Amino acid sequence: MSAARSEAPTSTRATTNATTTVQDANGGVSAAFALTLSVVSSVSLVIVNKHLISILGFREGASRATREGAREAGGRPLASGRVSGVLDFWKFRETRGD
Amino acid sequence: MAIAVTFLTAMHMVLTALVLRAAARMGYFEKKSVGRAEVVKFGVLNSASIALLNLSLGFNSVGFYQMTKLSIIPVTVGLQMTYFNKKFSAGVKMSLLVLLLGVGASTVTDVQLNATGSVVGGLSVVTTALGQILTGSMQQKHQISSTQLLCASAPWMAMTLMILAPPVDGVLNGGNILESSYSNEVLIVAFISCGLAIAVNFATFAVIGKCSAVTYQVVGHLKTMLILGFGFAVVGDPIVAKNVFGLLVALCGMFLYARAEMRARAVATAAPRRASADEESAAGK
Numbered sequence: 001m002s003a004a005r006s007e008a009p010t011s012t013r014a015t016t017n018a019t020t021t022v023q024d025a026n027g028g029v030s031a032a033f034a035l036t037l038s039v040v041s042s043v044s045l046v047i048v049n050k051h052l053i054s055i056l057g058f059r060e061g062a063s064r065a066t067r068e069g070a071r072e073a074g075g076r077p078l079a080s081g082r083v084s085g086v087l088d089f090w091k092f093r094e095t096r097g098d
Numbered sequence: 099m100a101i102a103v104t105f106l107t108a109m110h111m112v113l114t115a116l117v118l119r120a121a122a123r124m125g126y127f128e129k130k131s132v133g134r135a136e137v138v139k140f141g142v143l144n145s146a147s148i149a150l151l152n153l154s155l156g157f158n159s160v161g162f163y164q165m166t167k168l169s170i171i172p173v174t175v176g177l178q179m180t181y182f183n184k185k186f187s188a189g190v191k192m193s194l195l196v197l198l199l200g201v202g203a204s205t206v207t208d209v210q211l212n213a214t215g216s217v218v219g220g221l222s223v224v225t226t227a228l229g230q231i232l233t234g235s236m237q238q239k240h241q242i243s244s245t246q247l248l249c250a251s252a253p254w255m256a257m258t259l260m261i262l263a264p265p266v267d268g269v270l271n272g273g274n275i276l277e278s279s280y281s282n283e284v285l286i287v288a289f290i291s292c293g294l295a296i297a298v299n300f301a302t303f304a305v306i307g308k309c310s311a312v313t314y315q316v317v318g319h320l321k322t323m324l325i326l327g328f329g330f331a332v333v334g335d336p337i338v339a340k341n342v343f344g345l346l347v348a349l350c351g352m353f354l355y356a357r358a359e360m361r362a363r364a365v366a367t368a369a370p371r372r373a374s375a376d377e378e379s380a381a382g383k
Contacts, residue, residue: 031309034309037300041298042298048287048294
């Protein structure tokens with residue numbers, strides 16, 4: 001975490017870590033709830049976005065064309081290999097910077 | 099028709115901002131104002147990070163994109179150690195190394211390098227790491243909850259993404275997103291995506307605030323591993339030994355990270371207690 005967090009008084013840190021309620025008066029939530037929600041919602045979002053892309057009939061052509069153009073403009077391939085089938089999940093772009 | 103992903107992200111942010119405003123009005127939490135200049139900079143940085151990550155995947159191979167995502171952890175650790183005076187125990191650093199090796203082995207495949215993609219990828223890593231560090235430090239600095247920070251910054255993030263979406267999506271997909279027309283089915287699924295994104299945005303800020311930016315990244319890789327496992331177990335993707343080995347190593351790294359973090363926190367909590375007990379006993383003498 002940040003410098004401010006590492007320099008926070010121990011009592012504050014202990015209170016924060018010991019939070020067990022799902023939500024406090026400021027709209028804060030417990031760490032366990034946040035972690036669970038993060039995993040469940042992120043995975044669900046990926047699945048919904050994948051469905052969205054499939055109904056849009058997304059083809060990788062556009063991004064491949066961009067990539068090829070950039071490579072031809074001065075880059076060079078470092079190595080190449082097979083893209084695994086499971087990585088199809090990442091062939092579309094993500095909507096969060098995570 | 100390709101998806102205008104930056105525009106979709108902008109819609110995610112618009113809905114997040116609206117829902118949080120409504121929740122604050124209904125009394126679910128108290129809205130707090132943060133300095134405008136600071137929150138605008140924070141919003142712009144986070145939006146730029148999302149746009150750059152999208153551009154990075156457009157300009158780079160999936161494998162190189164995965165590598166840039168992996169590098170967010172070491173960059174975050176480096177930035178926090180250098181500029182935020184944060185210390186990481188040897189156990190945490192080792193567990194992160196194991197995690198990165200595992201995720202790398204299972205996801206990085208077709209690494210191809212090009213100049214434009216590398217610059218965009220590098221910028222996306224730095225902005226993402228900085229944005230996530232600031233998400234935590236701003237909550238501490240202003241003594242506000244993750245929900246309050248998200249509520250204050252979401253309108254600015256939405257506005258920046260709305261401005262960035264046409265050129266970024268134009269570069270990635272070609273054409274003008276504003277001239278596209280979508281079927282009802284697409285609009286319904288996009289709306290569901292927006293609903294889920296509210297939960298994702300809410301959880302992102304909460305995890306970084308309650309835990310740390312690095313923990314958030316580790317959880318992000320757990321998500322990746324779950325999707326990979328889902329691919330093997332449910333979708334019937336071919337089981338590749340290297341991928342399975344990487345998945346197991348990554349899970350091992352996550353377990354070690356959780357243990358190292360808990361140990362580091364226990365030490366941080368115990369040290370001042372011991373010091374105050376020593377002071378009390380010295381005063382008693």
